[in-house]
Amino acid sequence: MSANNRRIRRIIVDLLWEHGEMTKEGMASLLGEKKTIRTVPSPHSLSALLSKNPQVVPVGSEIV
Numbered sequence: 001m002s003a004n005n006r007r008i009r010r011i012i013v014d015l016l017w018e019h020g021e022m023t024k025e026g027m028a029s030l031l032g033e034k035k036t037i038r039t040v041p042s043p044h045s046l047s048a049l050l051s052k053n054p055q056v057v058p059v060g061s062e063i064v
Helices: 002-019 024-033 043-051
Strands: none
Touching: 002 024, 002 043, 024 043
């Protein structure tokens, strides 16, 4: 599972580089469009993946 998480973290950094800052929901939708990802991580596991990556920095919040 750790190899899969590493691959997803790398894809997340690439997507952030290409598309700029976005919410977790936006990241999940872009991950769903990628053909190399079999299943999109749940919101909780996506949060864990983002928080364990030192390249990802929170820049603000979104009011819903």
